[in-house]
Amino acid sequence: MGIDQQLSAVETELYDRQIRLWGIESQERLRASNVLLIGVRGLGSEIAKNILLSGINSLVILDDGIVSEEEQQKNFFLTQNSIGKMIAEEFIIKAQLLNPLVKLTADTSDPTKKDAKFFEGFTMVVATRIKTDFLMKIDQICRASKIKLLFGDVFGSFGYSISDFQEHxxxxxxxxxxxxxxxxxxxxxxxxxxxxxxxxxxxxxVFPELKEVLIMPNTEQSVDHIKKIRKINPYFYFMLILLEFRNRQGRNPEISYKIKDVQLLKDIKKEVLRDYGADRFESELDDDLFELVFGEVVPVCAIVGGVLAQEVIKGVSKKEVPIYNVFLFDPLTYSGKEQLIKTSKQY
Structure with a gap:
């Protein structure tokens, strides 16, 4: 998707404050970027809002979901009339008003059915609410085409992101x-x-492949390189527990299945801590934390969405150091920390 990177007079005026902040070269790189966003629920809508305002060239929203009453209540881009309609199509109606200069399109097909050719031409892929096997597939496609990848989620009051910017x-x-x-x-x-x-x-x-970062329980893949990390944030394992839950159930924990879901999360916790030899974190990852993982807490989506959007801007504009490579948002203190996960080759 080659385009003229030079800013027009209209764009220069509109993005004047941003140009003063990060410079004309960075803004021109943003102007030339094409972003794919998979999933536009609570977190995804916050990411989309911020990168639209930054002045990218185009944004494709890929989501095959239908607007529910619950989704409409927590997504400020949806209206009462959106209920029962495709969320991606309803989302872009109001979102386009944020920045008419960005080419904004909706794709309502199944993300898992997309082939490698679909991803060609994107500068960055941002993924939310997907299983890890699909994520690994996307990561390999992105690496083959030198496309940057950013993955993140919000589970209740907990959030995280993982970056693969390759050689950035x-x-x-x-x-x-x-x-x-x-x-x-x-x-x-x-x-x-x-x-x-x-x-x-x-x-x-140099970022590691995601298959070296996200190693799920009951696999034969070595986790020795992660065990070597002297100071690892226990919420890294909390993230793995929640992702494994989604892998097995095909959904996030739901309040209507609370008793059943909490029990499964406890079982998965034992497996993850066992596989990583991380039993010492048993007390820090208290079972009470599983009371905080239901739904998407709107203020947390705003915070984590802002962090992910900032990483999109940094990754595309090449301005300032990005998070390297995991970001974890503490559901108790509401503070975020970086966690570097190296590969075995980096030790």
Whole structure:
């Protein structure tokens, strides 16, 4: 999807504040980017809102779901008339008003039926609410085509994201002091003086494949490289527990099945902690945490969605260091922390 990266006069005026913040080059990279968003529920709608406002070229919403009454109540892009209709199509009606300059389209087909060719031309894929086997498939497709991938979810008050930006180059502004001499007529030369300037410094990060980061219970894949991490956030295992629940049930925990779902989550916790040799986290991952994983808490969606959208902007614009490579949102303290998961080759 090649396009002219140069900003028009209208775009320059509209994005003036952003250009002042991260520079014209970064805005032009955003202007040239094409993003695919899989899943536009509570979290997905927050991600979409923020990246639409950032000024990307195009956004494709891929979601085959139908608007329920519950979904309509927590998604500010949907109306009462949206109930019973395709969520992707209803979403773009109001979302397009946020930024008419972005090409916004809806795709209501089954995401799991998409072949590799469908993903060609996207700069980044953002995925939510999918099983890990499908996620691994997307990651391999993205790696083959050098497409950046970002994955995240909100389970109740808990949220997370995982990035695979592959070999990612980015630029950081740094202050540089240079020494100059000032000449004066008839007086000679002033003492040397330091002048300050902002320079762009290039860096690179190499991200591991997601199959090295998300290793589910009862598989033969080694987890030794994760066991070697000296300080690992226990919520990393909490994330694995919830993902494994979705893999087995084909859905997120639901309040209408609370007793059954909590018991299954407890069983999966034992498996995950056993496989990772992480029994020491039994007390930190208290069973009471499973009371906090139902639905999508709207304020948490706003926070985590803002974090993911910022990672989209950083990944596409190559401005500033991205999260490397897991972000975990604590459901008790409402604070977020990064967690680096290395591959066995990186040790």
């Amino acid at each position: 180059e980015y630029y950081v502004d740094q202050i540089k002091f240079s020494t100059v001499k000032r000449s004066l007529l008839d007086i000679g030369t002033r003492p040397e003086k330091s002048e300050k300037e902002i320079v762009k410094v290039k860096h690179q990060l």
